[in-house]
Structures are given as structure tokens and as C-alpha cells.
Amino acid sequence: MIALRGLAILLLLQIAGEGLIRVLGLPFPGPVVGLVLLLIALRWAWLREPVAAIAEMLLTHLSLLFIPVGVGVITHLGLVSQFGWQLLLVIVLSTWTGLAVTALVFRRLLRSSDLPNETS
């Protein structure tokens, strides 16, 4: 029940986000505005327990939620057969670039501030 209350809160915030975008003509996806609204709404202590319950549930099983769109690759087999290995190469190389740059920059910036001793 507590998680359901949390889900109701998240859905209401998402709808509020979608509404704000349309009314104000903001260039963001609805759920992102919902995220910002949640950060503001969490000032109210009574929201925290239900939000925590549903957030932990959704975020632990986040992988599951990607399966329906992932399967959608079968509708783009034409593109895949035309640009298959180039697309894969682009995605693999850019992902490695992104991972490496993020890790190296984050490590450098943390070191220049105060780094807690959390090496593996």
C-alpha cells in the first residue's frame, strides 16, 4: 500500500510535469520536469516514506523497464543490416569515450577537493 501511494505521487508529478511543459512551452521531456517537482516536493516529510518505497522498487528493477523498447530493434532491421557494424562501432567507441572521460575528469576533480578513501 505504501509503495502504491508512492506510485500515485510519482504519476501525479509526471502529469504535472507534462502539463507545465504544454502550458509554458518548455523544451524538456515531461518526466524530467516531474523529477524537478519531486525534488521540490520532498521538502514535505510525509511524502518521503512512500516515495522511498516505490523509488527503491522501480530503480532496483530498472533493467526490466528497458526490455520493451529494446525488443523494438526488430522493427529497424533494415537500418541494422545497412549500417550494422558502423552503428555498433559508433555506439561502442562513443560509449567508451564517454566512460573514460567521465571517470578521468571526475577522479581529477574529486582529488582536487576532498576525496574520501574509497578505493576498492
Add this chain to the structure above:
Amino acid sequence: MNDFVQLWVYLSTTPLFGLTATLVTYVLATTAYDRLIRAPWANPVLWSVLCIGGVLLATDTPYPTYFAGAQFVHVLLGPAVVALGWPLWQRRFELKRRWVAITGAAVAGGIAAGGSAVALAWAFDMPTEVVRSLASKSVTAPVAMGIAERVGGVPALAAVFAVITGLVGAMSGKYLFDWLGITSWAVRGFALGTAAHGIGAARALQVHTDAGAYAGIALGVQVLLSSILIPLFFRWFA
């Protein structure tokens, strides 16, 4: 045999099929993943997508038929993005203390990932809508779709690129970090959340709590930054 075929024909046209296939495959794939001590190549999203996709192709079941049931899982992506506010709020003091490092690394990593993808795709002479759909590949699928729609990409393609990116990050991150000598769990998790979004963050969470915590922060920050920066970039330069 004929009865079986008839049952299949009936079941595969009801929403029950897509929903059940998604959940059962995911549960089986996750169990196998745990048995294989969470080896990166055993990623449950990858195997679920391959199994379901393979069955759909083999049985000539159209994707919309599958999606009629799978959409009940899919709609939860929206509230899941809103829920990313929770780990951010939980670690708000950490965020305040390290905001320079966090936003600096998130912006640098986001530009490196999206920029290199766009540049490479452009160099390969890919169609414009493919190039534009690649820009948001490091952002979690539902947000990537929203961004792609705004910058003239194809939302469905953007979602698929995002899922593949997440898989590549989750499956190869370990080896890349070992090679680069990145030993801090916080840094590894943060990089996975930034460049490989939800799927990378899910992997980080399974490996180490510190990695998971920082991946959660990175995921939320990346969603906020890229929703603002990618459309601005395309407005200015394209």
C-alpha cells in the same frame, strides 16, 4: 499439435502474451545472471531482448502485438525517471559539497559521449535522422526519446541506441576501468551512470553499493543536464 497452434494464435494476439513474455524472460534471465556470478556478458537485458526478439521473428509476430502487452511495463519508465529524484534528494548534502566535480564530470562525459557519437556517425555518412537520434544515446531511454523528438531524430531509434549504449557500458565498463586504473567504486559508478544511464547504473548497483549510489546521482544529473544541453546545441549549430 493443431490445438497447440490454435492456443498460440489466440494467446499471441492478447496483451497477456507481451506482458507475460517480458516478465518471465526477465525473471529467467536474471536468475541465470545470478547463477553466472553476474558476469558482464550474461546481462539480463541483452538476453531478454535477444530471446523475445528471436521468438517474435521466428513466429512472425508483429512488434505492435508484443507491445500491446509490454506497454504495461514500458509506461513505468516515466515514473522511474521521476523517481530518480529520490537518490538525488537522499544525497543532497553530498551533491552540495561536490557539485563542481559532479557537474563538471557529467558535462564533460556527456559531451564526450554524445559528441563522439555524432561526429563518428557523420563521418560514416549516416542519414541525418540517425545522427540526430545518436546524440541522446547516453541518456536513459524515455528521456532520450523525448530529446530525439525535439532535435529531429527518430524516438524509437533513439531508444534502441540508448539501450545498446547501456548494454555496451554495463558489459565492458569493468575492463575499461581496470585498464585505465580507475579503482574507486564511486568514480566507476559515476562514469557508468553518466555514459551508460539506467542499464549501466543497474550494473553498478549490483556490483557495489558505493558504485550504485554514485551511479544514481550521475543518472539523475545526466537526465537534467542533457535535457537542457542537447536541444540547445542543435538549436545553435544545426
